Amino acid sequence: MNYLKHVDGLRAFAVLSVLAYHARPHWLPGGFLGVDIFFAISGFVVTGALARHSTEPFARFIAGFYRRRLVRILPALLVMLVLTSVVWVLLIPRSWLSGQAERVALFAFAGMSNWALIHQADAYFAPRAEFSPFTHTWSLGVEEQFYLLAPVLLFLAFRLRRFMTGAIAALAVLSLALAWLWAQTKPTLAFYGIGTRIWELAAGALWYLTLWHGGSQDARVRAPWVLPLAQAAAAGVLVMTVSLAQPGALPVPWALAAVISTLVLVGSARAKHSALHLVLAAKPLRWIGLGSYSVYLWHWPVFVLMRWTFGMEALVNVLVAMVLTFGLAALSYRWVEAPLRSSARWAAMPAWAASATLVSVAAVAAAGSHLMFKNRHHLSLSDVERASLDWYAPHEDPTLPKLTCQDGGLRHTTIGRQLLIEHLPCAKPSTNRRQKELFVLGDSHATAYLPMFHRLSRDESVHVHVYQSPGCPFIDLIAPMGVGRPPECLVDARAAVADVLARALPGDVVMLSSLRLPRFGDQWVALSHEAVLQRHFSPAQVQLRESSMADAESWIKPLLDRRLQVVFAAPLPIFRSPPFRCVDPWTRNNPICAHGLVEARADELAFRAPVMGALHNIAARHEAQGVSVFDPFDALCPAHDCRAIGADQRPRFFDADHLSRWGNEVVYPVFRQHWLLLTQGTE
Numbered sequence: 001m002n003y004l005k006h007v008d009g010l011r012a013f014a015v016l017s018v019l020a021y022h023a024r025p026h027w028l029p030g031g032f033l034g035v036d037i038f039f040a041i042s043g044f045v046v047t048g049a050l051a052r053h054s055t056e057p058f059a060r061f062i063a064g065f066y067r068r069r070l071v072r073i074l075p076a077l078l079v080m081l082v083l084t085s086v087v088w089v090l091l092i093p094r095s096w097l098s099g100q101a102e103r104v105a106l107f108a109f110a111g112m113s114n115w116a117l118i119h120q121a122d123a124y125f126a127p128r129a130e131f132s133p134f135t136h137t138w139s140l141g142v143e144e145q146f147y148l149l150a151p152v153l154l155f156l157a158f159r160l161r162r163f164m165t166g167a168i169a170a171l172a173v174l175s176l177a178l179a180w181l182w183a184q185t186k187p188t189l190a191f192y193g194i195g196t197r198i199w200e201l202a203a204g205a206l207w208y209l210t211l212w213h214g215g216s217q218d219a220r221v222r223a224p225w226v227l228p229l230a231q232a233a234a235a236g237v238l239v240m241t242v243s244l245a246q247p248g249a250l251p252v253p254w255a256l257a258a259v260i261s262t263l264v265l266v267g268s269a270r271a272k273h274s275a276l277h278l279v280l281a282a283k284p285l286r287w288i289g290l291g292s293y294s295v296y297l298w299h300w301p302v303f304v305l306m307r308w309t310f311g312m313e314a315l316v317n318v319l320v321a322m323v324l325t326f327g328l329a330a331l332s333y334r335w336v337e338a339p340l341r342s343s344a345r346w347a348a349m350p351a352w353a354a355s356a357t358l359v360s361v362a363a364v365a366a367a368g369s370h371l372m373f374k375n376r377h378h379l380s381l382s383d384v385e386r387a388s389l390d391w392y393a394p395h396e397d398p399t400l401p402k403l404t405c406q407d408g409g410l411r412h413t414t415i416g417r418q419l420l421i422e423h424l425p426c427a428k429p430s431t432n433r434r435q436k437e438l439f440v441l442g443d444s445h446a447t448a449y450l451p452m453f454h455r456l457s458r459d460e461s462v463h464v465h466v467y468q469s470p471g472c473p474f475i476d477l478i479a480p481m482g483v484g485r486p487p488e489c490l491v492d493a494r495a496a497v498a499d500v501l502a503r504a505l506p507g508d509v510v511m512l513s514s515l516r517l518p519r520f521g522d523q524w525v526a527l528s529h530e531a532v533l534q535r536h537f538s539p540a541q542v543q544l545r546e547s548s549m550a551d552a553e554s555w556i557k558p559l560l561d562r563r564l565q566v567v568f569a570a571p572l573p574i575f576r577s578p579p580f581r582c583v584d585p586w587t588r589n590n591p592i593c594a595h596g597l598v599e600a601r602a603d604e605l606a607f608r609a610p611v612m613g614a615l616h617n618i619a620a621r622h623e624a625q626g627v628s629v630f631d632p633f634d635a636l637c638p639a640h641d642c643r644a645i646g647a648d649q650r651p652r653f654f655d656a657d658h659l660s661r662w663g664n665e666v667v668y669p670v671f672r673q674h675w676l677l678l679t680q681g682t683e
Contacts, residue, residue: 004270006266008280008281009280011038011292014034015295039259040200041204041262046069047150050158051208058155062155065147066351067351070354072337073144075358076297076332076333080332082365085373088102088305089380090380090381091308091584095523103120106373108140108141112145114192117129130307149198171199171202180252203263207266234262234264235261237261291333294333298332299329387651393448396410405427408424415467416492417491423453425463428461434505437503439503439509440453441510442473442512443473447466451665467500480550493555506562508564509565510564516615518574519656529576553618556627560625567678568619573636579645580654601641652666
């Protein structure tokens with residue numbers, strides 16, 4: 001059982017399933033199960049590799065295993081990680097959408113990228129995971145963590161066969177049960193975690209132990225109809241799983257069915273006289289199977305970088321990505337994988353020395369990538385990175401000088417799940433009147449104003465409190481606060497209001513800033529313009545808006561009862577393309593940029609009219625209590641159109657609806673004037 005040709009055929013099936021799913025999910029809805037197939041095969045093959053050394057003493061057994069595994073995994077992985085990091089730094093600007101990639105890459109050098117993904121809580125099927133060229137390394141992390149346990153368990157299994165086989169089986173059952181339980185309650189941990197994946201690798205190991213102790217490689221069954229029937233059933237189940245599986249039903253039934261059918265095929269197709277063996281052992285499938293590791297390593301970075309640049313919507317781009325994938329995989333197999341594995345000089349090196357050398361190379365490669373990520377501003381070819389002072393809206397405006405007083409500056413504290421960001425001015429000489437403070441509640445559109453708040457704090461000596469709650473709008477007038485949002489958003493909103501009421505004094509200002517209009521897309525996708533408009537002006541949305549106005553009254557009442565002034569931030573222009581993805585030469589033809597970065601002013605006014613009517617309605621009812629509307633629309637759309645990139649070629653918006661730092665500077669005079677009107681009669 002040194003080399004089973006049909007196993008490479010199954011590897012080819014697995015990697016082609018993954019490629020089809022990642023190219024077009026509807027081509028093969030369950031193609032993501034190719035990874036589960038790989039896990040089962042890996043458990044089987046690794047056990048076989050260890051079985052050939054089962055008589056060796058423990059130290060030699062372990063050292064040899066790690067030398068073989070590291071030689072098999074690390075060289076191709078390191079080349080992919082480093083080259084992908086170079087291209088990533090050169091071409092892709094920093095953003096929320098690309099924010100997880102670099103941390104995942106650095107963890108991948110240590111075989112821990114699955115834990116980085118768990119910590120960031122980005123599901124495998126979420127947009128950010130699809131735009132990170134390193135997401136696919138999670139499966140290598142699972143395997144590498146399995147290798148910490150496997151050699152010890154199998155060393156004992158070869159000596160205490162019955163006891164350890166039972167122990168491994170119990171571990172597999174426990175892992176499967178945990179995977180099924182957490183799939184319902186902790187889906188991200190269930191998908192990426194080693195504890196919920198070990199059952200697949202253990203199943204492969206158990207199957208090898210059964211075959212290894214159960215008969216010869218080409219054993220025949222007495223009933224001639226049993227073998228083809230078993231093969232047909234297993235092949236049918238495997239094809240059905242990759243064709244029909246849905247992410248929500250894992251690991252039962254789909255992953256379980258894929259693993260069982262794969263192992264049945266591994267065992268039954270080893271009979272060389274069977275038709276299935278002839279199919280799986282065919283040269284084209286074996287060629288793909290032999291290089292399946294490199295194909296898997298390279299397909300995802302190619303697909304992701306294509307998605308960032310030219311897009312993957314056109315079929316021709318999918319074909320180009322496939323050609324690049326197999327071309328890079330062939331080069332990787334020929335010049336990276338094969339030479340080291342067949343090197344006589346490398347084989348002559350002591351096992352521990354060889355392993356230490358590879359680990360040292362991995363550490364150097366990781367350090368090099370870390371330096372690239374840290375210095376991407378100096379290395380990047382992207383206009384966004386090179387003009388980062390204009391594009392990025394950080395917590396502090398970097399164009400303002402640092403404060404020299406000890407009591408002023410930026411401060412961060414936590415309020416429940418939220419981050420409270422405070423701009424504290426330098427203390428002024430005591431006067432008879434207290435300066436009003438500003439409290440800001442809302443979603444990411446509140447924190448997008450942070451450079452503006454920082455400048456106000458400096459110019460007017462204002463203590464600013466900003467409650468950061470991304471994805472949780474505060475009175476957006478699209479729907480009532482408790483409708484269509486995660487439950488934790490209500491928890492955050494109540495905590496923020498309670499904290500404001502505890503800190504604020506009569507006369508202080510509370511600004512409510514949120515996304516108040518539906519998007520025409522997001523950083524990763526464009527939506528149907530007509531469908532968005534139809535939904536926005538539909539009778540159902542009109543009813544929701546009326547309900548949200550009544551709901552808004554209940555939320556602002558405690559603030560008004562405390563005699564606080566409430567300012568609603570008016571909706572900003574909404575663009576159909578995200579500027580940061582559309583200004584570089586290699587991204588301008590991406591389909592997400594097809595609608596351009598200019599919108600007609602008249603269209604924007606009509607789009608925002610229902611929400612503006614609701615805001616002015618609320619403000620009019622409470623004008624005597626100090627409710628007002630801050631509206632920088634004219635500053636952003638001074639002519640007959642609204643431009644994401646101004647006539648001065650400086651960005652007013654970062655993405656389709658968030659202001660850039662330069663956009664903050666454009667609207668600041670309007671906000672400062674509004675603030676001065678609110679604070680008349682105070683210092």
